[in-house]
Every structure is written in structure tokens, then in C-alpha cells.
Amino acid sequence: MRRLVTPYALAFFLMILVPVTLTSQITTSPYxxxxxxxxxxxxxxxxxxxxxxxxxxxxxxxxxxxNPASYDGLDSLLTIFEIGVFSKYSMFQTSHxxxxxxxxxxxxxxxxxxxxxxxxxxxxxxxxxxxxYRINSTAFLEGTSIEYPKTYIGNGGVNRVYLGGxxxxxxxxxxxxxxxYLFGDITHIEASEIYEFSLEDxxxxxxxxxxxxxxxxxxxxxxxxxxxFIYSDGKKLNTRNTTTIETKYEKEVLKSRKYRYSIPRTxxxxxxxxxxFFKAGVDYEWSNWEEVDFSSTYLHTRNSNRISAGVEFPSQxxxxxxxxxxxxxxxxxxxxxxxxxKGVPIxxxxxxxxxxxxxKGVVSxxxxxxxxxxxxxxxxxxxxxxFVTLSLDLSLRDLWFRKxxxx
Amino acid sequence: MKGIGEGKKGRQILLLIVLGVVLIGSCTKxxxxxxxxxxxxxxxxxxxxxxxxxxISTILVDSIITSSKKIAYVGNYEDTIFGLISSRSFFDLxxxxxxxxxxxxxxxxxxxxxxYTSKNFGDTLYPMSVSVHRMTELIVPVxxxxxxxxxxxxxxxxxxxxxxxxxxxxGQDTSVNIAVNAFGxxxxxxxxxxxxxxxxxxxxxxxxxxxVLTSGSVVNHxxxxxxxxxxxxxxxxxxxxxxxxxxxxxxxxxxxxxxxxFNKIDFDLSRxxxxxxxxxxxxxxxxxxGNKAFMQxxxxxxxxxxxxxxxxxxxxxxxxxxxxxxxVEPEKYSYEKFELPDSLYLYAGDKRNNMSTLRDGKxxxxxxLFEFDDYLHENNRxxxxxxxxxxxxxADSYFNPDQSLILGLAMTEQGGRFERLIVEGRRPPVRLKxxxxxx
Numbered sequence: 041m042r043r044l045v046t047p048y049a050l051a052f053f054l055m056i057l058v059p060v061t062l063t064s065q066i067t068t069s070p071y072x073x074x075x076x077x078x079x080x081x082x083x084x085x086x087x088x089x090x091x092x093x094x095x096x097x098x099x100x101x102x103x104x105x106x107n108p109a110s111y112d113g114l115d116s117l118l119t120i121f122e123i124g125v126f127s128k129y130s131m132f133q134t135s136h137x138x139x140x141x142x143x144x145x146x147x148x149x150x151x152x153x154x155x156x157x158x159x160x161x162x163x164x165x166x167x168x169x170x171x172x173y174r175i176n177s178t179a180f181l182e183g184t185s186i187e188y189p190k191t192y193i194g195n196g197g198v199n200r201v202y203l204g205g206x207x208x209x210x211x212x213x214x215x216x217x218x219x220x221y222l223f224g225d226i227t228h229i230e231a232s233e234i235y236e237f238s239l240e241d242x243x244x245x246x247x248x249x250x251x252x253x254x255x256x257x258x259x260x261x262x263x264x265x266x267x268x269f270i271y272s273d274g275k276k277l278n279t280r281n282t283t284t285i286e287t288k289y290e291k292e293v294l295k296s297r298k299y300r301y302s303i304p305r306t307x308x309x310x311x312x313x314x315x316x317f318f319k320a321g322v323d324y325e326w327s328n329w330e331e332v333d334f335s336s337t338y339l340h341t342r343n344s345n346r347i348s349a350g351v352e353f354p355s356q357x358x359x360x361x362x363x364x365x366x367x368x369x370x371x372x373x374x375x376x377x378x379x380x381x382k383g384v385p386i387x388x389x390x391x392x393x394x395x396x397x398x399x400k401g402v403v404s405x406x407x408x409x410x411x412x413x414x415x416x417x418x419x420x421x422x423x424x425x426x427f428v429t430l431s432l433d434l435s436l437r438d439l440w441f442r443k444x445x446x447x
Numbered sequence: 448m449k450g451i452g453e454g455k456k457g458r459q460i461l462l463l464i465v466l467g468v469v470l471i472g473s474c475t476k477x478x479x480x481x482x483x484x485x486x487x488x489x490x491x492x493x494x495x496x497x498x499x500x501x502x503i504s505t506i507l508v509d510s511i512i513t514s515s516k517k518i519a520y521v522g523n524y525e526d527t528i529f530g531l532i533s534s535r536s537f538f539d540l541x542x543x544x545x546x547x548x549x550x551x552x553x554x555x556x557x558x559x560x561x562x563y564t565s566k567n568f569g570d571t572l573y574p575m576s577v578s579v580h581r582m583t584e585l586i587v588p589v590x591x592x593x594x595x596x597x598x599x600x601x602x603x604x605x606x607x608x609x610x611x612x613x614x615x616x617x618g619q620d621t622s623v624n625i626a627v628n629a630f631g632x633x634x635x636x637x638x639x640x641x642x643x644x645x646x647x648x649x650x651x652x653x654x655x656x657x658x659v660l661t662s663g664s665v666v667n668h669x670x671x672x673x674x675x676x677x678x679x680x681x682x683x684x685x686x687x688x689x690x691x692x693x694x695x696x697x698x699x700x701x702x703x704x705x706x707x708x709f710n711k712i713d714f715d716l717s718r719x720x721x722x723x724x725x726x727x728x729x730x731x732x733x734x735x736x737g738n739k740a741f742m743q744x745x746x747x748x749x750x751x752x753x754x755x756x757x758x759x760x761x762x763x764x765x766x767x768x769x770x771x772x773x774x775v776e777p778e779k780y781s782y783e784k785f786e787l788p789d790s791l792y793l794y795a796g797d798k799r800n801n802m803s804t805l806r807d808g809k810x811x812x813x814x815x816l817f818e819f820d821d822y823l824h825e826n827n828r829x830x831x832x833x834x835x836x837x838x839x840x841x842a843d844s845y846f847n848p849d850q851s852l853i854l855g856l857a858m859t860e861q862g863g864r865f866e867r868l869i870v871e872g873r874r875p876p877v878r879l880k881x882x883x884x885x886x
Contacts (some may be wrong), residue, residue, distance in 0.1 A: 173483065179492075237884050288769055289838055
């Protein structure tokens with residue numbers, strides 16, 4: 041009984057505590073000044089190790105919230121709780137300057153289990169997008185030749201809590217849906233310490249959204265071929281805005297501004313192949329960002345494309361399935377992001393590798409992932425980000441229902 | 448279960464952690480990060496405007512309180528800027544129950560003892576002539592509260608005594624004595640004979656009335672400030688008692704209540720740029736006085752600044768004042784002979800030039816310290832932070848053009864100092880500098 045209580049008490053505690061304490065500032069990147077900020081993607085640390093590839097993968101030993109149909113792959117006896125954190129070191133490069141930043145934060149938390157032979161579920165919390173920057177600039181004291189320091193600060197982002205389910209009435213075909221609630225706030229501040237003023241613009245955002253998924257499996261001998269589809273509709277986010285101007289002497293809430301924030305319609309498809317402990321997959325995802333307008337001077341949107349591929353295989357020489365088996369993962373990803381800054385498209389490319397380390401004790405698996413990537417370009421006075429991300433996901437598993445039967 | 452760092456897997460994790468720590472060490476500090484600043488669309492603009500029209504003028508306030516300042520000014524001084532200024536100081540004596548004087552006592556002499564202070568005005572290198580006159584009426588404060596630079600009371604035209612001396616305000620002698628032997632003998636005898644006139648305060652004051660220190664008819668080159676603390680401005684009667692060894696004794700009669708000690712200031716502006724000030728409702732615009740304005744403590748001259756164009760600022764809607772400064776520049780080299788006041792104070796003035804004190808955030812009267820640019824004398828200035836004042840004035844989105852700011856000495860010092868200031872500089876000599884944020 042004690043072994044039962046400990047991990048789940050911990051899991052529930054974290055589920056409640058983390059979103060409350062989290063200010064959801066994950067990104068520290070000047071790119072996050074635009075729109076909703078940096079999109080955090082739809083994949084756990086484990087998927088990241090395979091280039092974020094996850095559309096056609098079933099949730100077997102790990103929860104794949106990227107495609108809700110995947111929950112159908114959850115083991116009927118296993119309850120999985122996962123939590124992921126990451127640390128990212130970014131070097132920003134312009135044609136004449138190099139600056140670097142480090143930040144570490146929470147990536148996701150989720151729980152999944154099977155309710156009935158035809159129904160399985162998952163729920164969790166993940167950031168959808170995040171804004172985080174602090175950029176030191178200068179401005180002229182107009183009427184003089186004096187320049188004074190001015191700081192632009194942004195923080196916040198959009199979080200997502202989801203509750204999903206997958207059903208399977210026809211063998212090898214599963215359908216799933218995630219009902220998500222998006223909520224958060226994005227703050228942009230323009231301030232001067234010397235002249236003691238700040239203009240703070242906070243936008244509170246929220247709405248419900250649904251993502252749908254399908255997975256179909258074809259078995260050929262020992263090989264399992266899966267095809268997956270995902271779809272989510274575009275949605276306007278409800279916004280409420282407050283702009284406050286504050287000086288040493290006065291503070292005034294200005295008229296609310298009108299900001300339009302939306303998330304785009306997204307479709308994706310993936311293929312995977314699997315045998316024993318080997319699996320590989322490819323993804324393609326398209327988002328209709330063109331219909332989203334952030335009304336920014338510098339930013340224009342285009343439809344985004346993402347392709348990725350990944351592979352996972354076990355360590356050699358050990359008996360497959362043994363408790364000491366290590367899983368290796370490799371992947372790559374290329375994204376034509378939705379951002380076009382000053383007419384220059386911002387593309388993202390990364391390669392990744394990871395390890396799945398089995399452990400004894402409360403934590404059953406540690407997934408460690410390293411990603412090396414590049415974002416943006418130095419063309420037209422833009423800046424390029426070279427980054428290394430270390431992700432750590434902890435997976436807590438227990439034979440919850442079986443234990444209960446024994447009680 | 449293995450501990451962290453044990454085994455192959457443990458070592459790999461440890462390696463990653465170490466890598467992470469190394470990376471932290473090489474990061475740009477957040478307050479130095481600048482990449483991305485070109486994509487910021489500023490929504491605020493900070494502007495400085497100091498081209499507001501500031502009209503300045505010299506105003507004359509007729510009555511400045513000069514009583515209770517504990518300083519007795521006597522003398523006169525003339526220059527072409529502030530004209531002829533002369534000061535007389537009125538005071539009376541304190542009554543106390545005089546003791547017994549022995550039969551054998553022999554009167555010697557009597558003198559008023561005047562102690563120097565550092566507050567002198569003019570040229571103290573010339574000999575000074577100071578007379579003491581006996582008053583013929585009592586000093587009575589106006590409304591029982593105060594006496595002014597214009598107050599006056601009758602006194603005997605013939606002085607009791609006159610002393611001519613070379614002033615040494617910073618020398619060894621700390622005092623000047625004015626002998627009043629005849630008067631002293633009269634008082635000595637009255638005390639000895641227990642005359643009715645020295646038996647009570649009322650009769651004593653009626654008998655003595657008071658004294659005035661004047662320059663007589665002499666032209667002096669300075670106005671000296673003597674200590675007028677009751678303990679320090681005294682009349683001393685000297686006598687001795689004949690015994691085997693003569694025993695020297697003295698009676699000290701202190702100055703009366705400080706509230707009845709005041710300085711009467713006469714000044715003649717007829718040969719100065721301010722000649723017509725009285726005929727012109729006590730105000731002369733700087734445009735008529737060579738773009739200069741004049742301030743002096745005890746003569747009641749103040750510099751008035753008004754801002755006829757500030758109202759135009761209201762045209763725009765979305766702005767906030769971050770800082771407002773009033774910058775006052777003294778005329779170059781005008782401070783070579785007369786030191787400028789260390790601090791200047793600000794008053795708010797209305798249409799009729801009625802003044803009220805302005806206070807800073809700490810509740811103290813708003814003031815500015817003198818900043819001296821001893822290299823080129825280009826940046827000598829007093830800078831007032833008048834942000835609070837401007838915010839208050841603009842709170843109703845209207846700046847009353849009759850509202851002015853008036854420069855003077857501290858309220859408590861205006862009637863106790865001769866310090867002066869001539870405002871001039873790069874035009875305009877007084878600037879209103881507004882830092883405002885539009886958004």
C-alpha cells in the first residue's frame with residue numbers, strides 16, 4: 041500500500057502545485073516579442089529526442105499527447121505519470137555581435153491510463169507558447185542629443201490544460217480527442233529606470249480548443265505499420281487587455297486596446313514502423329498561420345510546415361525487455377515557422393539524440409534528450425539563435441489497477 | 448538502488464549536469480542583453496522642452512518682518528544696482544530686580560556691548576560710525592506679533608554717543624563698545640537710590656523706552672550685523688567699591704524681548720534700474736531692466752517668474768510629466784563682491800503677488816542649492832525640482848497664466864539677511880525645463 045500511495049500522492053501534488061507556482065515563463069528569446077511568443081510544440085522530451093516525431097506513435101510506455109488517438113496504446117494495467125523539465129542554452133548571433141542566454145523550466149506534466157478496454161484517457165498540463173525577453177535598448181531624449189537606457193521586457197505565455205480520450209471500436213483503428221483549455225497572459229513592458237516610467241501592456245487570453253486524432257495500425261508479420269492523422273481547428277482567443285502607464289508620480293490605466301490573438305488550423309500526418317523495441321517514424325504538419333494576423337510592424341505570418349523523422353532502438357547485447365535495457369533515440373526536424381520578420385522567413389532546424397534509462401524505484405524511466413539546433417538567420421540585420429537543449433523527463437509507472445484488485 | 452554518479456548511466460547524467468553548470472558561467476548578463484532591440488516598436492517618447500517662455504520681473508514686497516531675527520544691522524551701503532541701503536536697529540532693555548549697591552560704591556562708566564557676527568554687507572575695510580540714540584516712544588509690535596523693515600518709532604535726534612572704529616568682524620576683538628557714561632551714571636544712581644523708575648518693569652520700560660543704533664548722518668561703506676540675542680546685546684554699568692583693595696563690579700542689563708528688536712531698512716532705488724518700481728505697483732519686468740531681475744533679502748525684492756505658454760502644452764492629450772525643473776542663472780561675476788545665497792527658495796505667487804510657500808516631498812520649503820562652475824562660470828545655476836508644483840497645476844488640465852513662481856530667501860531668513868541675487872544669463876535667464884513622456 042505504501043508503494044502505491046507514494047508515487048501517486050507525489051504525482052497529484054505536482055499536478056496541482058506546478059501550474060499554480062509556474063509563471064509559465066519558459067522562453068528567453070528575443071523572438072518571443074512577436075505574437076503569442078515561442079510555440080512550445082506538441083511533444084514531450086521523449087518525442088523531442090526523435091525530432092518531435094509523434095503523430096503516428098501510440099502511447100505505450102510514454103504518453104504521446106501530440107495525437108490523442110495514441111492513448112489507445114496505453115497498457116491496460118499501467119498508469120503513467122510524466123513530468124518533464126528542460127534547460128536551454130542559446131547563443132544569439134548578429135553580423136557583429138554574440139550574446140547568450142540560459143534558461144531552465146518546466147515542459148509538461150501528464151497522466152494517462154486505460155479506463156475500459158475500449159477507452160483510455162490522459163490529462164495534463166503543458167505550455168502552449170511562451171514569452172520571455174529582456175532587451176536593453178536606448179532611446180533619444182528628444183530635444184537633446186542625450187541617449188538614455190530603455191528596457192523592453194516581456195513575459196508570460198499561454199498554458200494549456202487538457203483532458204483527452206481515445207476510443208477503439210474497430211480493431212487497429214483508434215480515434216481520440218483532446219479538449220484543451222488555453223489560458224494565460226502576455227505582458228510587454230517598456231520602461232526606463234532612470235526616468236522612472238513604464239508602459240505595461242497585459243493581455244489575458246483564454247479559450248477552449250479541440251484537437252482530434254486518428255491512428256490506424258497494419259500488422260505485417262512481426263512489423264507494425266501505423267498511420268496517424270491530427271487535426272485542430274483554428275480558434276480566436278478571448279482577450280482582455282490592460283495598459284498601464286506609470287511614472288514616479290502617477291499611474292493611469294489607459295483604455296484597453298484591441299488585440300487579436302488566434303491559433304491556426306493545423307493538420308498533420310505521420311507514418312511509423314515498429315518491431316519489438318525498434319521504432320521509427322516521420323511527421324508532416326501544416327498550420328494555417330496566414331489567416332492569423334498579429335498586427336505587428338515587423339512580423340508577417342505565413343503558413344508553417346514542419347517535417348521530422350526519428351528512430352528509437354534498444355541497446356545491443358542485452359536481452360530485449362530486460363530491466364537494464366537502454367533505449368537510444370535519434371531524430372531531426374525542420375520547420376518553416378510562421379514568422380516572417382522584415383520579409384525574411386524564420387526557419388528552424390535541429391538534430392536530437394536521447395537516452396531512455398530504466399531505473400528501479402519510484403521513477404521507472406528517465407528520458408534524457410539533447411537537441412542542437414538553429415533558428416533564424418543573420419540576413420537583413422536579423423539574428424540567428426544556435427541552441428542546445430537538455431530535456432529530462434521522468435516517468436512514474438505503477439500497476440495501479442492490479443494492486444487495487446489485490447486490496 | 449545506485450546513487451547519483453555511480454555506474455555508467457550515472458556518469459553520463461553527471462556529465463550533463465557539469466556541462467550545464469559550465470554553460471551558465473558563459474551567459475550574457477540579462478542587463479546587458481541587447482539583441483532584438485531593432486524589433487522593438489517603442490510606444491513611448493521622452494521629450495525635453497525648455498523653450499517655454501518665462502517672463503521674469505522684480506517685485507517689491509513692502510513689509511518684511513525683521514523682528515525676532517536676533518541680529519542688529521546698522522550702517523549703510525550704496526551701489527548702482529541696489530541703490531543706497533541703510534539700516535537702523537531698534538531694541539529695548541530687559542527689566543530685572545536690581546540688587547543693593549553699597550554706599551561706598553563709586554560709578555566708573557557704562558557702555559553698550561555689540562558683538563560681531565559674520566553677517567555683514569558691504570566693504571568692512573573702511574572705518575564705521577555707529578551712534579546710539581535714546582527712544583522717545585515705546586516699541587510696540589504691530590498686532591502684538593511682529594515688526595517690519597518699514598516700522599519706525601521716535602527717538603532723540605541727538606545721539607547719546609557715537610563710536611568710530613575699524614570693523615574687525617573676523618578679528619581678535621569680538622565686540623564694539625559704545626560708551627554711554629552720562630546715561631549710565633543716571634541709571635546707576637537710580638538703582639542705588641532705589642528710585643521708583645527702576646522698581647517695576649512697567650515704570651522701568653516707560654523710563655528707558657528703548658535705543659536705536661544708527662549711522663547718524665555719516666556715510667558708511669558697510670552694514671554690520673551684530674548679535675542681537677538678549678544675552679549678547681547688553682548695557683554694562685561699571686563701578687568699584689573702595690576697600691583696602693578697590694573691588695571692581697559691574698551691572699549687566701540685557702536686551703529686552705527679541706520680538707521687540709527689529710531693523711528698519713531704508714533704501715533708495717531712484718538711481719538704479721528699479722527706480723520706478725513703487726510707482727509701477729511694485730513690479731518691474733526684466734525687459735525694462737536689461738533682462739535682469741533682482742532679489743534681496745531685507746529690502747523685500749523678489750524675482751517673479753511666470754509662464755504664459757505652458758498652457759499650450761495641453762494641446763496633446765497623452766502625455767505625463769516626468770520631471771519639471773526651474774533653472775535660475777545668476778548674472779556672471781555678479782557674485783564676486785557679494786556671495787550668492789547658498790540656497791534659494793521658491794514661493795507660489797498669485798495674481799496679486801501674494802506668496803505662499805511651496806514644499807517638497809518631505810514637507811520642507813522647496814529650495815535649490817547653488818551649483819558653481821568655477822571653470823567657465825557658464826553653468827552657475829540654481830535648479831529647482833518643481834515637478835510636484837507642475838503636476839498640481841496641470842491636474843485640471845489648465846495652467847493658470849497668473850500663477851507665478853517667486854524666488855527668494857527662506858521665509859525665516861528673508862527679513863534677516865541682505866543676501867542678493869541678480870538673475871541673468873543666456874537668454875532666458877530663468878528656464879522651465881519639462882521632461883514629458885508621450886505615449
